[in-house]
Structure formats: structure tokens, C-alpha cells
Amino acid sequence: MSSQVIKNTENLLQPILEEKNLELVDVEYVKEGKNWFLRVYIDKEGGIDIAECGEVSEQLSEKLDETDPVTDAYFLEVSSPGVERPLKTxxxxxxxxxxxxxxxxxxxxxxxxxxxxxxxxxxxxxxxxxxxxxxxxxxxxxxxxxxxxxxxxxxx
Structure with a gap:
């Protein structure tokens, strides 16, 4: 189930990120305690700022509400991967x-x-x-x- 949420989120994110010239670093859908978190890590050459994370969060949130790919209640977090950025590809x-x-x-x-x-x-x-x-x-x-x-x- 979580892999399908991640795949759907990546598909919704791609056009948003392409329009803003941003790179998708990672998507996680994890349960911590009683809460589910949908975490999106984005970046660009030279780093990303909080305003860009906010814009992506708003646009992605709208798309997620429209398509409703997540059945559980969750918290959406969009952020930079930080200095210890994961190497995935x-x-x-x-x-x-x-x-x-x-x-x-x-x-x-x-x-x-x-x-x-x-x-x-x-x-x-x-x-x-x-x-x-x-x-x-x-x-x-x-x-x-x-x-x-x-x-x-x-x-x-």
C-alpha cells in the first residue's frame, strides 16, 4: 500500500516540479506512533528555500485532495533533503x-x-x-x- 501512495505522489509531483525546475529527491510514506507522514524531499542546484517548499506543498496538497490516493489521515511535509542528502539513483x-x-x-x-x-x-x-x-x-x-x-x- 505505501509503495502505491509513493508512486501516486511521485506522479502528481512531476509536473509541479518540472514547471518550477525542481528535482524530486525522495518520497516517504511512514507511520510514526499513531500518525502517518507523507514526506517529500525536493532540491535544485544551489539549494531550495522555504518559500519554494511552501508553494510545492500547496500545489501538491490540492492535487492530493482532488485524486485522494491516500486512505489514511496523514501529515504532508515538503522540505529540502538537508546536508546529508540521500543518494538514491x-x-x-x-x-x-x-x-x-x-x-x-x-x-x-x-x-x-x-x-x-x-x-x-x-x-x-x-x-x-x-x-x-x-x-x-x-x-x-x-x-x-x-x-x-x-x-x-x-x-x-
């Missing part, structure tokens, strides 16, 4: 070369299921991440289909 990886990333895997590679390091390359559906083990630098090749979750990682 191959294009996301290609656009974020040389950035620090955190990757969680479905199954271990070289004995680990999580890696944090610099995304050095993304070719042939595989991410090359350079990471440190004590004072040594190592590179791990991670096939895209083995990645459960990935995001930009902020280092302080």
Missing part, C-alpha cells in the same frame, strides 16, 4: 563524486556492511569509495545493487 552518485559519503550495504563486502569515505568513482554500476583504516587509505568497490542506503556524510 545512479545519477545521484555520478553528481556527487569526490564528496564524503556514508553507504550501508545489504551484505558485507570485505567484512563490513557500512563504509564512510570519499566517493572516488561511479562506473559500470559500481561505486569506488576511498576510506581510512587507522592511517592507511583503502578503496572498496561496491556494486550499486548491493547498496541498501547511501547519503552525503558531513564531516566536522
Amino acid at each position: 545512479e545519477a545521484d552518485f555520478e553528481k556527487n563524486l569526490n564528496k564524503n559519503v556514508f553507504v550501508k550495504l545489504y551484505e558485507p563486502i570485505d567484512g563490513a556492511k557500512e563504509y564512510e569515505g570519499t566517493l572516488k568513482d561511479f562506473t559500470n554500476n559500481s561505486a569506488s569509495i576511498e576510506y581510512k583504516v587507522k592511517t592507511r587509505r583503502k578503496v572498496v568497490e561496491i556494486p550499486f545493487n548491493k547498496i541498501a542506503k547511501a547519503r552525503i556524510a558531513v564531516t566536522l
